[in-house]
Amino acid sequence: MSQIANSFQEAQKAFLILKQQGSQKRVAFLKEIANQIELLREDLIPVAARESHLPVGRITGELGRTLGQIMLFANLVEEGSWVDAIIDHSDPDRKPAPKPDIRKMLRPLGPVVVFGASNFPLAFSTAGGDTVSALASGCPVLYKAHPAHPETSRMVANAIKAAVTVCGMPEGTFHHIEGGIDTGQELAAHPLAKAVAFTGSFKGGKALFDACNKRETPIPVYAEMGSVNPVFAMEAYLNENLVAAANTYAGSLVLGVGQFCTNPGLIFVPKAHEKAFGNQVVSQLKEVAGAPMLHEGICNTYHQALKELAASDKIEWLLTTEASQVLTGNPSLAKVKASDWLSEDAFQEEVFGPFAIMVVYESIEELEKATVKLKGQLTCTVWGDSTELSTNKDFLNLVEEKCGRLLFSGVPTGVEVGHAMQHGGPFPSTTDSRSTSVGSSAISRFVRPVAFQDMPEELLPEELMEKNPLRILRKVDGVFIR
Numbered sequence: 001m002s003q004i005a006n007s008f009q010e011a012q013k014a015f016l017i018l019k020q021q022g023s024q025k026r027v028a029f030l031k032e033i034a035n036q037i038e039l040l041r042e043d044l045i046p047v048a049a050r051e052s053h054l055p056v057g058r059i060t061g062e063l064g065r066t067l068g069q070i071m072l073f074a075n076l077v078e079e080g081s082w083v084d085a086i087i088d089h090s091d092p093d094r095k096p097a098p099k100p101d102i103r104k105m106l107r108p109l110g111p112v113v114v115f116g117a118s119n120f121p122l123a124f125s126t127a128g129g130d131t132v133s134a135l136a137s138g139c140p141v142l143y144k145a146h147p148a149h150p151e152t153s154r155m156v157a158n159a160i161k162a163a164v165t166v167c168g169m170p171e172g173t174f175h176h177i178e179g180g181i182d183t184g185q186e187l188a189a190h191p192l193a194k195a196v197a198f199t200g201s202f203k204g205g206k207a208l209f210d211a212c213n214k215r216e217t218p219i220p221v222y223a224e225m226g227s228v229n230p231v232f233a234m235e236a237y238l239n240e241n242l243v244a245a246a247n248t249y250a251g252s253l254v255l256g257v258g259q260f261c262t263n264p265g266l267i268f269v270p271k272a273h274e275k276a277f278g279n280q281v282v283s284q285l286k287e288v289a290g291a292p293m294l295h296e297g298i299c300n301t302y303h304q305a306l307k308e309l310a311a312s313d314k315i316e317w318l319l320t321t322e323a324s325q326v327l328t329g330n331p332s333l334a335k336v337k338a339s340d341w342l343s344e345d346a347f348q349e350e351v352f353g354p355f356a357i358m359v360v361y362e363s364i365e366e367l368e369k370a371t372v373k374l375k376g377q378l379t380c381t382v383w384g385d386s387t388e389l390s391t392n393k394d395f396l397n398l399v400e401e402k403c404g405r406l407l408f409s410g411v412p413t414g415v416e417v418g419h420a421m422q423h424g425g426p427f428p429s430t431t432d433s434r435s436t437s438v439g440s441s442a443i444s445r446f447v448r449p450v451a452f453q454d455m456p457e458e459l460l461p462e463e464l465m466e467k468n469p470l471r472i473l474r475k476v477d478g479v480f481i482r
Contacts (some may be wrong), residue, residue, distance in 0.1 A: 004142075004183070008198045010172030011111040011140040017170045018138045019108050023470070024463060025079050029167040030074035031135060034067050036159035036166075039126060042153055044122075051149040051294035052121045053327065059122070066122040069129055074134035076440045080472035082106070083447075087476045089192060090454070101454050103464040106447040108138035112192035115188045115208075116146035117199035118294050118319065119259045124437075126156035129221075129417075130197035133442040135174070136222050139194070144174045144184050146376040148295045153178075170271045187214055187222075195446055198223040199261070199437065200429055202350070208323070209431045215375070226350035227378040227429040228265040229412045232367065232399065234384035234392075235270040238277065245383060246277050250284035250331075252411035257291045257329045258354030259298065262379055262412040265351060268359045268367060278358055282319045282333060285354075290321070290330035293353065300325045302353035306332055309351075314340040316356070338366045339366050342373055354475065368395050376426025376433065377403040379412035402426060404433060414464050 018026075035043070041063065049059045050075030064253040078080050083105045088102035112134040117124035124130070126143055134141050157176035164173050176182060188196050189206055196212060197221065198205050200279055205223030212221045223284040231249065238245060252264050270279050293299040303322075309315060314336055321330035338361040341347045361367045380403040382389070382396065389396065389408070400406055404425030415423055422432040430437075435445050452460060462469050473482050 001025050002186075003073065004177065004190065004451045007142055007172070007175040007177065008111060008190050011142055011175060012172070012192050012290075013109070014170035014172035015110050017138065018161055021138070023080055025167070025169075026136060026138065027078045029075050029169055029173075030070055030077065031133065033127060033132070033135075033160055033168050034070040034074070036162045037063075037070075037156060038067060040155055040159055044152065046157060047292065048121045048149060048152040048397060051152050052118075052294055054121070054256070062120060062122045065417060066127060067366040069123065071121065072417060073132050076443065077136050080470045081442060081474075082440070083463050083472070084086075084449070085472060085474040087464065087474060089477055097422075102397060102430060102451055103460065104302055104451040105463050106137075106444070106451055107450045107461075109446050109448055110139060110141060111192050112139045113142050113193050113196045114185060114307065115144045115196070115198040115200065115204075118146050118148040118298070119256070119261070120199075121149040121152045122156070123303040126153045127160060129437055129442055130199070131160075131174075132276070134195075134197070134446045137443050137446040139446045140170075140173050140175075142177060142187060142193075142211055143176045144187055147178075147180070150178065150269075185211065189215065191217065193219060195219055196221045196223075200225070200451045201352075202226040204456070205431060206428070218476055220445070221431050221435065222424075222435050223431040224261060224378070224424065226234050226352075226429055227261060227376075227425065227431060228348055228350050229377055229379045229381070230260050230266040230268065230374060231264050231381040231383065231411070232268045232371075232383070233270070233273070234388045236270055236388050237383045238270065238273045240385070241383070242366050243272060243280055246280035246410055250281045250288075251450070252304045253281075253356050254285065254331050254354045255413050257293050258331075259294055259329075259352060260413050262415060263352075263354075264381065264412055265356045266348065266359065267356055268361055268370065271360050271362050273362045274335075274337065274358075278318050278333070278335060279364065281358070285319055285331040285333060288331055288354075290328040293329040294325040296365065298326060298352060299329060301350065302329055302355070305349075305353075309334065309346070312344065312346075314344065315347075315357075331355070332383045335360060338362065338370055342370060346376060348373075360403065364392060364395060370400055371395065371398045371402065374402045376429045378423065378425045379405045379407060380428045381407040381410075383409075383414055404429070404436070406423055429465065
């Protein structure tokens with residue numbers, strides 16, 4: 001039996017135990033994962049920084065985010081109402097037929113395959129949001145490590161395994177698996193896999209999605225893939241805020257060397273402010289030194305994408321630079337007329353790195369045409385004053401259809417970890433716009449509703465017992481009560 005087949009067998013055995021455990025066992029487990037990772041802090045941060053080429057300050061902040069994310073799910077499970085418990089009591093005297101007792105709640109799916117991301121070696125990796133939300137739901141995880149930060153991944157995996165031991169969780173609760181593309185394909189194809197979570201390229205995510213839909217038993221694939229996260233700057237807003245807006249935009253564009261999935265790689269600017277806005281952004285970008293990208297593959301892809309765009313005679317380059325050393329990603333900015341942007345699909349493809357296209361539009365009608373043409377996005381940002389926003393509701397309605405998160409101030413590169421966050425949008429930004437990979441709602445990806453009809457009280461999950469021992473919020477006969 002192969003390592004992967006054996007891991008799935010252990011994971012399935014663990015699942016049958018996990019789904020019967022009380023929620024407090026999972027709460028203790030999640031908190032212990034956070035504790036074990038915290039114990040690694042001094043050793044983990046320099047390793048993650050070295051492998052990812054990210055500065056220590058960034059990794060330190062990401063570690064805090066990772067720990068906070070784990071505690072968010074621990075608190076969610078501890079409160080308990082996330083299971084969406086619904087009870088309809090029986091009515092034996094109902095005519096013409098008696099009404100049965102039916103109780104429904106969300107239950108875990110089974111073993112989940114998680115693929116780590118390269119750009120967040122902690123927060124979207126071994127103990128990242130996908131892994132933790134799956135574990136919080138009661139699902140075992142088979143984690144496919146990203147080859148860009150192998151030692152970081154092993155260290156965090158060992159912390160999770162230590163938590164498994166300390167908390168007496170089943171041995172197959174978590175598996176850390178290393179390998180290449182073939183390994184990933186084998187994981188996704190295994191018949192015991194019940195869901196896949198992925199963060200990465202469109203090519204990789206779409207391949208997984210297609211493969212899992214061709215299985216004898218298809219399974220859901222929650223793939224976060226590509227997004228250019230357009231910013232729509234309106235004229236009156238820029239009349240009052242041009243310099244500040246341009247500076248903010250430039251800072252967002254180069255954050256993390258442009259290697260965020262929410263990087264704002266497309267900005268629509270009115271013709272009246274074309275020159276001033278472009279010049280201000282360029283002045284800010286020139287102050288930013290090129291920095292190492294995550295790995296050679298990403299760096300090569302970035303520079304190749306710029307070369308391909310440079311072949312177009314419709315683009316004007318406001319700032320273009322060549323890599324000064326291996327792995328270096330330097331900021332670049334291009335400009336194109338909205339009419340030309342509308343004619344070229346390539347102009348809205350993601351370029352992963354510190355690059356943006358500034359699209360110059362001449363009217364709100366032209367902006368609406370561009371919005372209709374946009375593919376699905378993780379985020380869209382609209383900068384407009386109160387009058388512009390209130391008089392262009394049709395435009396805003398169009399923008400809403402294109403994204404999972406719609407911002408009206410600031411920039412999209414900050415993704416708050418909380419209960420209301422939506423980090424997922426229409427295809428091709430993700431494979432399922434109804435889900436999120438950040439925030440407490442991420443847990444819903446790995447559960448399914450199960451109804452228990454006329455089940456004896458002593459056999460019911462605690463969340464559905466008549467006396468409500470966990471004191472969770474439930475809908476009972478159509479009324480929410482605790």
